[in-house]
Amino acid sequence: MSTSKTEDCIAIDFGTSNTAVCIYKNGTYLNPVDIAENYYCIPSVAMIDKHGIHIPDIVDTAQSTKAYVYSVKRILGKVKSQFGDSEIDEGIFHSPLKFDEHQNPYFEVSYGARKNKETRNVYPIEVVTEILKKCKKVAEARLDSYPEFRDCVMTIPNYFFDTSKKALREAAKRAGLNVLYFLKEPTAAGIRFISDPNAKPRIKEGEIVMVFDFGGGTLDLTLMVRNGDDFDVKAQGGDPNLGGTKIDEIFCKYVLQRYQNENGEALLGDDVDSPKYRKNYNKLLDSCHHAKERLSAEDRVPVILTDIGGNCDVEINVEEFNASVLEDGEVIRRIDNALKRLFAESHIDKEYISSVILIGGSSKIPHIQNHLKDLFKSVPVSNTRDYNPHTTVVEGAMRVKVNNWYHEVSESLECCLGFKVKSEQSDSKLQIDIHPGVDIPITITRYFNLSGSDIDVYRSFNGKERIEGTIKVKEAQEEFGRKMVRVRITCNKDTSIIYSVYSDDHREIGKLELSPKTYND
Incomplete structure (x- = not known):
């Protein structure tokens, strides 16, 4: 299913408002999106009517018989518990946002003339699939070839849930695209600058x-x-x-x-x-x-x-x-x-x-x-x-493919993990150790002065905290009379977490292990 020629591959930067595409043809990096003057990208907007879901060349919300869905990237691959309060603002999406029995989001869209209104439910992956189909279509018109499946490289933000990445890969598959790898957007932007001898500033x-x-x-x-x-x-x-x-x-x-x-x-x-x-x-x-x-x-x-x-x-x-x-x-x-x-x-x-x-x-x-x-x-x-700031990222991604620089994105954690130190007087603020989107495996070490205190480990997601367990170190501290402790946090590739606490003479005095199911529920 994977093609071998670089010129058969396309790069896609799927954005919240717009989606950019880049191809490489006859030794030149080209933007195949040629809609109108000053339009460099495909709108990340779906227009829905009785004929189905369409991606317009230029958005015109004056068409009252159509329904529109915007900003679908914000919720792709997420369930309700993963949403921040501001992400459920329907004004962002231009259509009512609902949740099914599995807490998956969908849009309840209405279209048609006033007396003949129709309603249907549209899931985020359906919208993204149509956007990516259009990317494939405009690229193939310039490449003048039309395979059933075409290789592509795609960019994603630094903070992008693995579930969102999987949903994006599935949408690409439905659109006839085989994702070779994902590249992080800032890395792609930097590569665009270092691989172009005329780009300024020089890095x-x-x-x-x-x-x-x-x-x-x-x-x-x-x-x-x-x-x-x-x-x-x-x-x-x-x-x-x-x-x-x-x-x-x-x-x-x-x-x-x-x-x-x-x-x-x-x-x-x-x-x-x-x-x-x-x-x-x-x-x-x-x-x-x-x-x-x-x-x-x-x-x-x-x-x-x-x-x-x-x-x-x-x-x-x-x-x-x-x-x-x-x-x-x-x-x-x-x-x-x-x-x-x-x-x-x-x-x-x-x-x-x-x-x-x-x-x-x-x-x-x-x-x-x-x-x-x-x-x-x-x-x-x-x-x-x-240069064009709309297409910098996608051109950088295409340059990675052309130059055979492989930058596959690692597995990443989807929530914050941290801890609070308990004491009889007061509790400390939540100390965040691992942030969402960080590449794993990873090991982090923290040093603290404790005075007869246990340590509560928390998960924080969109500002909401949930305790995951307590590391009992109070009795060990009292026994050894030590105040300085070293906390080592290890996140493994399977996203299991190990918190290990050591006294300043290197003795392990506490431990907490979290399986993926424990904190991803």
Whole structure:
């Protein structure tokens, strides 16, 4: 089922808002998506009607007889217990989100004219399958070959559950694609820069680079060190709920408030649950999205309101957008907070960063670029006018295949594991030892001063903590009179966990073993 020629393989970067494709033909890396000017990707959006699930070239939510599903990447391969509260916001998906008897998510979509409404349930894997079918179709039109199955390499975020990875592989199989391997997105971006002699900034051996991936759904930050033709990830962070979609929502809220202030009435009315309100709100979101994109190159743009019941349109200039949406809307503050957390938790000072690579469509916003340049001062920040930040990751993945650099993603853990130290006076804060998405097997060692205390081991998932067991060390400490302990945490490839506690004279004084079933339930 696997083909042997590199030129028969395609690379796919499946994103929250858009999906990018890359092929290699006649010695050149090509983007086969040729929809219209300034459209470099396939929308990660499904349009549903009586004929089935379709992936549009350009999203047009004005078609009232169609249903739409957005941002399906957020929930692919997850069950309800794995969701954060913000992930169940139906506004993100443009369709009601439900859960079946097995706690698997699905969308309850309605389509058709008012008197002939139809409803069906659509599962995330169905949407992703259609997106990947379209990727295969546009690539094959340029490659001029149409095998039943085609090899591909795919990129995934640093934090991506194994269940999500398996679901993505299954969707690819249904789409007629054989996934050779998965490559992490920041690694692919870095490889795009080191394998292109014309790319700037240049990344030297041993240098620390920060990948600032600001896409449609999330802000992902990665600190990594160049190691030959690869990168070693040193730290990762970001904001899982901040992306271009969130900026669109903040922009939309600002436009609604400004209209009400200037006209004395609500633009969309007060019945926020009505189909008409949702339809017009989605149209306004699209208008704000396009206005936001235009403001990256123009000084002022109109936001069309007259087609959704407004008595006038509004004009937004770039200074107003920067101040009222990016600053007052707390986009910049949330970026700053994510950066502060990254550097604090990694114990890497930003002065050691040699360069910053910008990827993702939201990284093109000039105010955000200027803010990063001010933060990093003399550190070179990549100029998105020199390359396409939408397709950097997917081209990097294709370069890995062409150059035979194999970077298969390791198995990873899907939850946080950590512990609290119990005492009669008070409990400590949860100390996170292993984060979701970390490659395994892995061993970590921690040192603590304990005073007659036991250790509670917790699982933390989306901010929710659950105790997994207690390591009894209080009696042993009292017997040996030792306060300093060493805690060794080992996560094996089968995701079993062993917590071992040693006194400062190297004697084991406590142990807790967790099987995969114990903490993955």
